[in-house]
Amino acid sequence: MQNGSVNDTSTGNPGTLARGLDIVERIAAGPGVTVQRLAADLGLSRSAAYRIVGTLRERGYVVGDAELRLGPVVLRLGLQAMEGLDIHAVGPGPLRELVAETEETAFIAVVDDDQMCYVMQEEGPQVVKVVSKLGSRAPLHASALGKAYLSALPAADARAVVDRLPLTGYTDTTLTTPSALHADLDLIRERGWALDDAEREPGVRCIAAPVRGTGGPVAAISVAGPRDRIVAAQPAIVAAVLRTAARLSAALGAAPPPERT
Structure with missing residues (x-):
């Protein structure tokens, strides 16, 4: 590549782009990243790290000097990608x-990959509530969302x-x-919904169900809150989550699930 450009592929070498x-x-992945830290973590010389970061900064992918942050171009591309997802169109x-x-x-x-990525959130009206940053991730095995998704796979x-999960x-x-985990997934398949009983965050309880498209699961939907409050209202929350998941799945073209006896 010439002049350290991350988008010049004239030499056929993808190394700088990578x-x-x-x-x-x-x-x-985390705040407080410096060019020096990047060089050490990625095995780059400082001059190479500064050169690549400079190009990314010029193109709007990176902002900041002492500490680097993602720039507005990344946000714009992310929003465009989300708009291309059917779930983003039917979910709000x-x-x-x-x-x-x-x-x-x-x-x-x-x-x-092997995590669930939060793409939509609607906050509840309670003063004490559970929230997550959009784009953050939850482990498949320790979240109701992840277990609901897994349960809908073959x-x-x-x-x-x-x-293969850690x-x-x-x-x-x-x-x-x-x-x-296999035993829990069998139970989720039988009843149609997943439970996270403080399995990742102490005091937090979550109910989730898979959202299906024409070719299998495409997402999962959940309700979460303080454990005692969710326990008190759990039957109603389960019913509401299942209805909403079925509504979304129908909008995405999934066949109706078999009736449970």
Whole structure:
């Protein structure tokens, strides 16, 4: 590549482009990133790191001097990508209605590698509530959203995913063995909804259900709040989440699920 440009592929060498993408992803992973830190983390010389960051800064992908942040171009591209998702088009109305019915915060997340990525959130009216930053991620095994999504995969596919996951323990209730997670997924398939009982955050309880498209699960939808409040209203919340998931799935062209006896 010539002049250190991340978008000049005239030499056929993708190395600088890859490093530029590595830098963007590293900045996105956490605050307080410096050029020196990037160089150390990514195995770059400082001069190369400064050169690539300079190009990214010129193009609007990166802002900041001492500490780097993602720039407005990344936000614009992210929003455009979200608008291209069918779930983003059909989700807002049902999500608002779910919050109005349950008075708790509701979320929609999609799978991203082996995690769930929050793409939509509608906050509940309560003073004490659960919120998450859009774009943040939740582990598949320790979130109702992740377990709901896994439960909607073909059983063999779900087993393959579970068997490769690092089943990190976050609280005393996290499922940290494949056998325990497989058993929970069997239960979720039977009843249609997933439960996160403080498995990632102490004191937080979450109810979720998968959202299906024509080819299988495309997302999951959930309601979350303080554990005691969710326990008190759980039957009504479960019913509301299942209705909303079915409504979204129908809007995305999924066949109606079989009736449960």
